[in-house]
Amino acid sequence: xxxxxxxxxxxxxxxxxxxLSGGHPVIYWLAHTGSRLAGRLLFRQRIRHREYLxxxxxxxxxxxxxxxxxxxxxxxxxxxxxxxxxxxxxxxxFLGWLLPRIQVLPVELGKGDLAxxxxxxxxxxxxxxxxxxxxxxxxxxGSLQAAEAGIGFLISKGGVPVIPVRLxxxxxxxxxxxxxxxxxxxxxxxxxxxxLSGLPADLTGRExxxxxxxxxxxxLAAIERET
Numbered sequence: 001x002x003x004x005x006x007x008x009x010x011x012x013x014x015x016x017x018x019x020l021s022g023g024h025p026v027i028y029w030l031a032h033t034g035s036r037l038a039g040r041l042l043f044r045q046r047i048r049h050r051e052y053l054x055x056x057x058x059x060x061x062x063x064x065x066x067x068x069x070x071x072x073x074x075x076x077x078x079x080x081x082x083x084x085x086x087x088x089x090x091x092x093x094f095l096g097w098l099l100p101r102i103q104v105l106p107v108e109l110g111k112g113d114l115a116x117x118x119x120x121x122x123x124x125x126x127x128x129x130x131x132x133x134x135x136x137x138x139x140x141x142g143s144l145q146a147a148e149a150g151i152g153f154l155i156s157k158g159g160v161p162v163i164p165v166r167l168x169x170x171x172x173x174x175x176x177x178x179x180x181x182x183x184x185x186x187x188x189x190x191x192x193x194x195x196l197s198g199l200p201a202d203l204t205g206r207e208x209x210x211x212x213x214x215x216x217x218x219x220l221a222a223i224e225r226e227t
Contacts, residue, residue, distance in 0.1 A: 028101065045076070045187070046186075049189060059163050061132065062151065062220065087106070135217075136150075
């Protein structure tokens with residue numbers, strides 16, 4: 001699965017949500033199986049605390065973003081299908097055919113994409129799991145970056161559990177500046193649902209959304225590498 005998009009920015013315009021794509025079960029299974037095999041054979045991928053990963057019901061899966069590999073690696077940890085995000089510019093040619101069939105949704109990066117926001121919220125409310133990268137783009141050095149406020153908007157409106165997942169080793173296997181991946185060991189560690197209690201009650205609008213986003217990054221930072 002191709003490089004996933006990060007958190008959409010806050011919506012700025014009204015637009016009706018495009019029809020949802022349910023993907024293609026066989027093609028999704030083939031891509032998922034290929035991701036799992038590649039993860040195990042090339043990167044000795046391991047998953048820790050799988051019990052935190054919901055296989056049913058709506059949930060927002062939030063992960064750090066350090067590599068092209070991240071969407072496929074996280075998706076491979078789930079037994080049941082999840083939804084992904086990718087920038088609209090990727091939906092051309094063969095990828096334009098493939099991505100919708102493996103449940104990848106197009107989003108406009110750097111713009112208030114209300115249509116995509118509505119689509120994501122509908123998926124969550126219908127009991128689906130959606131993977132999103134709060135940092136918005138791949139980290140240039142493998143460290144955690146600041147989160148965009150758009151993730152906070154989805155948290156406040158989605159009303160579903162927020163599950164943090166942190167990847168270790170993915171940056172070393174395929175950093176942002178590298179053209180090709182290299183073998184290594186990648187560990188995916190899931191954490192308990194993000195605790196959003198205790199946020200200041202007087203925050204509203206963008207400040208409230210940013211506070212939610214910052215709490216998500218704190219939860220990711222608290223996840224430690226495990227052997």
